[in-house]
Amino acid sequence: MPELPEADTIARDLRDRVTDAVVATVHVLHRDVLAPDLPPRRLARRLRGRRISRIGRRGKNLLLRLEHPTDDPVLRLLVNLGMTGRLVVSDSPRAHELNHIAVRFDLEDGRSLLYDDTRRFGRMELHTPDSWERRDAELGIEPLSDDFTPAALHRLTSRSITPVRNWLLDQRRIAGIGNIYANEALFRAGIDPRRPARSLSLDEAAALHDALRTVLADAIRARGTTFSDYRDGSGEAGAYEPLLRVYGRAGEPCQRCGATLERVVLSNRSAFLCPGCQG
DNA sequence: AACGCGCCCTGTCCGC
């Protein structure tokens, strides 16, 4: 379940390994991971000969900047990893473990960048500067940026009646939060995930703001959470899972107050909470 | 128009 910390970890790994590599050919093995307006042949034709000049992240999406030796405009490949997407370089020790390679980017140096996705919930989009500008505008604020302040969070939440856990998952509001870190942050802020977003006081919004930043930064430091499927850019698991305080821990005692942690369902998706700390 | 729901997928786990 790659969220912002997992995407960040993968971007850092790939940055070290494939920055300045040049794409030779692209092989699409499962076209359903490509955006509907991106036929495999077009992806291959447009990427051939391009240099991977920069690797970044926007929300939970990976962003590969691809430059051409002539004056062609820069292209950006956006990779949303969905639930089970992985981006691994072929010379990683664990690359042979990939069983569901959907797209293979063969590089001129003989290696390949492999996109593996068991469930094929992931999507790739290829953007021109113009289309990227529009796409970027659809994504919400970066939670680790300077623009994301307690006041900004309070202002954003103040107009929505949806449960705050659901609210946090909407990428148009804040970009990069998924179910794991939404639940973890709400626990640390002492806020019940079922509460309407607009019921949060300024103090509570400030606590949530602080919790989100702490949880995301800690998870980046731990190279992400491997709950079941996530792997980093070398195919390795993340180390944050043991640090989760509520996610996936229904029935266990709360580490803070000892009450039994609960699982509830909001919009067909699990939410986890401590009835003592988040009442 | 904001919001909730069902669907897309496959692998794993659990109960019978």
Next chain:
DNA sequence: TGCGGACAGGGCGCGT
């Protein structure tokens, strides 16, 4: 041993 069902949950299309 095998099988059906629940579950995982990001994002999108649709109905309200």
